[in-house]
Amino acid sequence: MVIRFVSFLCCFFIFFGISYAKEDCNPEFQLAKFPSIGQVDSESEDKPVFIYFDKSLSMQGYTKDQPGVNNLYINVIDDLQQIAENVGNKTFYHEFGKSIKPIKENKISQVIKPIFYECTDAASECNNQESKIHLPFKIAKANPDGTYIIVTDLFLSSKQLVGGTLNQLTKPLKSILKKGKSVGIIGVMSSFNGTIYDIPKREGGTVSYTEAQKRPFYIIIIGDQKEINQIKKNLEEQHFTDPEDKFKFSLITSTPILQNLNEKKLITEKYIKNISNADSFRFDYSDQGLPVYKFETNKKRKLNFSINNNEIIVQGSTGVSDFNINEKLWVSQETKCKKINWKKSKFETISQWSQTDNKLAVQLFKEVSLKKLFRGMRYFYLGEIYAQKPGTISEETFREWSIRPSDAEEFKEGNPVEFKTLNLEKIIRILNSVANDEFQPTLIASIALDFNLTK
């Protein structure tokens, strides 16, 4: 008898458990597909790494020690060769200035010595203040499977950043980004003991400067985000451990979005503050991978959904400056699933977003307040958050080290110990704008709220 009773109870609870579980009666909608975010990691076994050294005469100063100042150039470049060997299976070394030339194996070790940057050709051929930085980009475009590392002072004159010359840089860059590759820029403040050429004067012409003791150099990496991050991480761990070492990093990419949060079901109930306190609260993922918050609420509840920036934005990238939320709201007079009769509301903008340094906050039902809704009805809200426009974080990162041509002479006259990079901010802006052109609005997260509005 007891066994029968227990069996009956079990069946009863299983039956009601199933009935309860099937309480899902969402309206019909087409959920936006999760985008394939991220890096096109070519798994090719034969992955070459190409390293290009800027051989312009201004680079020589990095190789000469400055008493009392840490020479990071020598250490970093020495190690970079080792890191490059780890990233790819074969490494090719080149020098670039007026043209690109391969570096013979026995001369590779000389890149950290002043002799490497001396010009031995005829004076007319020795125009090695000219840096044809676009050439490695052009090669990267032709062979996107490789990883390209460019070591340069990135001291580009304004004439190199306009018209056809600029096109020579942006065109291959566009193609590189289109193929899912990214460009990482690591700026390192190093000791400097030499001459900086080509500083533009206000009245025209150029002037040189020899008093600088510190000056940033740059390692530009073209490749997969994974490799760029690996190189950056290695350098960071090995060389930039001292708090006094100044280095900056920026990632130029057409995909500054790290991931879609729904794909790996990263959204939890904690993403909406205090929601778990609501009556009859439940949090589930639908079969489509949509997180659904179910609850009962009164009109006073604040629904704040927030995402940490580091969960969605690629570190070091431009970030996102504009978001768009695709919103839909359905209403049903009947709250029970059996009688549910969803009607799609006319509301298009229901919530409001804001972004701080750390997080993206979405105030759900800010534009269309819960007060505008009718009590006693059931509501189903679907919000799809898209990254709409890339940001400008990387420009801001490098602003400190940048000098405009119009200010260069005055800056030089102040006899600075730490010299800045000409047009750096502009270069980053140009690179970013190319990346932004390739940017596609990307779905970051989709959420649903299924709630009854009570008294």
Place this chain on the structure above:
Amino acid sequence: MKNIIQSIIYGLVGLSIFGWFSVFITVLSISDPGPDSYIVGFFSDNIMSSERIENLGFDNFAEISSSFFTTLFFHMNLTLIIITASTTIGWCIVSHFLNIDAPGKAKIYAIHWLIVSAIFIGLVFGITWYFTSSTTYPAAEGITTSGQWLLIFMSLLIYVVPYYLGVLLGTARFARSSVLLANKLPGGF
């Protein structure tokens, strides 16, 4: 006792001259007038906020009128009918117990009647206000501010006029001077 019963009957007759209308709309409410009825159309045009309702995805008020009429409107009218009938009959009975022992004294009781009437009007106002803005009735949320005032005005009209006619006819003959214009009624009535 006979006079009291007679007063109650006269009071009910006075009430029913216009009071049938409130009974009619109460019965209509509980039976759900349906989306195509005149009353739903009237409420949709004058009382409810079409914009709010349509924004929520409903075609018009008719689509959600059922819960409005079968709960809010029915409960409100039923309450008002009970209050109106109770006040009217109550006054008719009480008027027989007024201490009118000298000519002209009945007029003093006009103050009492005015106070009772004011309380009654206040009750009608308050009950309509409560139902049209209460959180107990979700359907009340679609009512606009102007719609709420229109409903209050209509309630006053529908329930105060029958009340007045009820007390006009039902007040004890010797106390008629206390009720406005009741002394103009024929002496044999």
